[in-house]
Amino acid sequence: MTYSPIFGILKNMLKEYRTLLPYFRKYKFKYIFGIIFLIITDAGQLYLPQFIRKAINSLSNGAFESSLIASLMIQMVVVALIISIGRFFWRFFLHGASRRIETELREKIFYHLLTLSSSFYGKRKTGDLMARMTNDMKAVRMASGMAFVAFTDGLFMALAILAILLINYTKLTLIVIIPLPFINLIVMSTGRLLGKRFKRVQDSYSSISERVQELLSGIRVIKTFRKEDHFLEQFDKDNTDYWEANMSLTKIWGGIFPIVMFLSGVTVSLLLYFGGKQVVLGTLAPGDFVAVLSYLGMLTWPMMGAGFTINLIQRGGASLMRINEVLKEKPDIVNIDEPGDVPELKTLSLRNLNYSFDNGKKVQVIKDFNLDLNAGETLGILGRTGSGKTTLIRLLPRLLESEQGTLWYNNIPIHELKLSQLRAAISMVPQETILFSRTIRENILFSREDAPQEDLERVIRISTLERDLKNFPKGLETMVGERGITLSGGQKQRIALARALLADPQILILDDALSAVDTKTEEYILHEMMKIRKGKTNILISHRVSTLQVSDKILVLDKGQIGQFGSHEELLKEEGLYRKIAVLQSLENEETP
Numbered sequence: 001m002t003y004s005p006i007f008g009i010l011k012n013m014l015k016e017y018r019t020l021l022p023y024f025r026k027y028k029f030k031y032i033f034g035i036i037f038l039i040i041t042d043a044g045q046l047y048l049p050q051f052i053r054k055a056i057n058s059l060s061n062g063a064f065e066s067s068l069i070a071s072l073m074i075q076m077v078v079v080a081l082i083i084s085i086g087r088f089f090w091r092f093f094l095h096g097a098s099r100r101i102e103t104e105l106r107e108k109i110f111y112h113l114l115t116l117s118s119s120f121y122g123k124r125k126t127g128d129l130m131a132r133m134t135n136d137m138k139a140v141r142m143a144s145g146m147a148f149v150a151f152t153d154g155l156f157m158a159l160a161i162l163a164i165l166l167i168n169y170t171k172l173t174l175i176v177i178i179p180l181p182f183i184n185l186i187v188m189s190t191g192r193l194l195g196k197r198f199k200r201v202q203d204s205y206s207s208i209s210e211r212v213q214e215l216l217s218g219i220r221v222i223k224t225f226r227k228e229d230h231f232l233e234q235f236d237k238d239n240t241d242y243w244e245a246n247m248s249l250t251k252i253w254g255g256i257f258p259i260v261m262f263l264s265g266v267t268v269s270l271l272l273y274f275g276g277k278q279v280v281l282g283t284l285a286p287g288d289f290v291a292v293l294s295y296l297g298m299l300t301w302p303m304m305g306a307g308f309t310i311n312l313i314q315r316g317g318a319s320l321m322r323i324n325e326v327l328k329e330k331p332d333i334v335n336i337d338e339p340g341d342v343p344e345l346k347t348l349s350l351r352n353l354n355y356s357f358d359n360g361k362k363v364q365v366i367k368d369f370n371l372d373l374n375a376g377e378t379l380g381i382l383g384r385t386g387s388g389k390t391t392l393i394r395l396l397p398r399l400l401e402s403e404q405g406t407l408w409y410n411n412i413p414i415h416e417l418k419l420s421q422l423r424a425a426i427s428m429v430p431q432e433t434i435l436f437s438r439t440i441r442e443n444i445l446f447s448r449e450d451a452p453q454e455d456l457e458r459v460i461r462i463s464t465l466e467r468d469l470k471n472f473p474k475g476l477e478t479m480v481g482e483r484g485i486t487l488s489g490g491q492k493q494r495i496a497l498a499r500a501l502l503a504d505p506q507i508l509i510l511d512d513a514l515s516a517v518d519t520k521t522e523e524y525i526l527h528e529m530m531k532i533r534k535g536k537t538n539i540l541i542s543h544r545v546s547t548l549q550v551s552d553k554i555l556v557l558d559k560g561q562i563g564q565f566g567s568h569e570e571l572l573k574e575e576g577l578y579r580k581i582a583v584l585q586s587l588e589n590e591e592t593p
């Protein structure tokens with residue numbers, strides 16, 4: 001019997017498994033102890049047929065004595081006990097190691113996901129990433145635990161049984177094991193195919209996760225446009241794909257098992273014929289015949305074990321490949337080697353700033369943009385949808401990367417500033433409010449966990465949340481989201497604003513962040529907000545002239561360029577979008593009772 005194909009496959013797989021090497025090293029003692037106990041268990045099992053051999057031989061050659069049987073029985077019980085203890089401990093050590101590896105690898109990916117830039121999340125689907133974090137991790141655990149057991153167990157048992165058989169029953173063994181290499185061959189030759197089909201299974205599981213994720217996040221839109229049937233159809237397709245992928249895997253795996261059982265049956269019949277003949281001729285004792293039969297039975301497992309190992313290793317390899325794909329992703333926005341500390345931001349300068357998205361096709365969004373903003377100033381931005389407002393402000397905390405030498409703070413290029421400090425100095429309230437499934441207090445304190453109570457109360461007052469909190473069942477301790485209350489759009493936006501205000505950033509950016517709040521409340525909020533923002537910079541993006549008019553300077557963005565620039569009063573006098581919108585909105589206000 002040859003195990004070399006296993007080594008060959010292991011070698012091929014090593015490329016993917018390299019990710020696990022540090023963990024194998026870290027838990028080497030768990031593995032060593034695990035293997036020792038595994039071998040003790042195996043040795044016990046190998047000894048059991050000897051008791052049967054002795055018992056039967058004593059029965060057949062007339063040397064039977066009840067004291068001998070009693071002693072054999074006691075010995076068997078002791079060995080069985082050793083096997084049980086050994087089995088407990090190998091499981092304890094080897095499964096323990098694989099669970100630790102799974103936990104730490106998952107943590108590593110989670111940490112890595114946190115470091116990746118938003119461009120990564122733009123191209124990866126949430127459901128797919130979720131599947132990699134769960135399903136694929138399970139396959140890796142199986143490979144680093146069960147496969148390891150199967151491999152060590154199989155190799156040890158096979159070699160030991162062959163040694164026992166060949167030493168004691170050389171000729172007979174050489175005949176009866178003829179079918180065994182075929183078992184090995186079949187199992188090995190299907191290994192690669194199994195790996196490929198398993199990858200298909202994992203990929204289609206990813207698709208199902210994606211669909212479910214889409215359904216959960218988009219259920220309202222799906223219902224509004226009555227797209228339930230459409231989604232069901234797509235899900236059915238993915239679900240069927242998953243089933244088919246699993247079936248194609250089961251077909252091979254299911255085919256292997258009967259063939260292995262058949263070949264092992266052939267081995268037994270060879271033994272019955274040739275071994276039986278020797279028993280009749282008296283050259284083989286009946287007890288030895290039974291022992292050989294037991295050992296041959298025990299050989300089937302290592303033969304299957306080889307296949308089992310390969311299956312698990314292939315699965316683990318396919319899953320590790322999917323995990324490594326994520327781990328290989330590099331954050332594209334990082335610190336330079338020795339970044340400088342972020343000083344108190346006094347000026348912000350944009351010099352011939354350009355920005356293009358490049359998803360296969362380059363789309364220029366910001367064009368030759370120039371702007372200077374000083375600490376203490378408030379800049380308003382108005383622009384049609386798609387004019388580049390969000391893109392522009394995302395460049396400021398380096399959520400998007402600008403070209404070298406086009407964006408400066410205090411005349412220091414943005415790339416030379418420490419990223420974490422830069423982001424701490426700039427707070428942004430995005431258009432889409434993101435609150436976490438935590439209490440309202442935790443959501444607000446998210447930006448500054450150690451904020452004193454009075455600061456918390458102040459931002460709650462400015463964001464006009466006091467009245468809302470009184471109506472919530474547990475006030476500030478009310479849970480948000482699935483496990484708590486459903487907030488209105490305006491409430492969410494005001495909590496997000498409180499969160500950003502609490503950070504007391506040097507630059508505060510509101511990206512249409514109060515669109516769901518009524519004009520009157522918004523006016524109050526902005527008025528109160530400006531009081532605590534003295535000496536600091538604010539950027540307000542809005543479609544409402546009433547919001548923008550609190551700004552010192554207002555720019556009208558037109559296809560990534562400055563269309564108009566000036567104070568509220570100046571822009572009202574000028575022909576252009578600003579005046580057009582101001583007139584429309586003042587008419588609207590007159591109409592509202």
Ligand code: ADP
Nearest residue numbers: 122357365383384385386387388389390391392
């Ligand atoms: P605004 O905030 O003014 O509505 P955006 O800055 O969001 O505009 O978008 C400006 C343009 O950039 C739009 O044409 C939009 O389609 C494009 N855009 C925005 N984000 C991406 C992205 N991640 N990949 C490719 N194009 C994008």
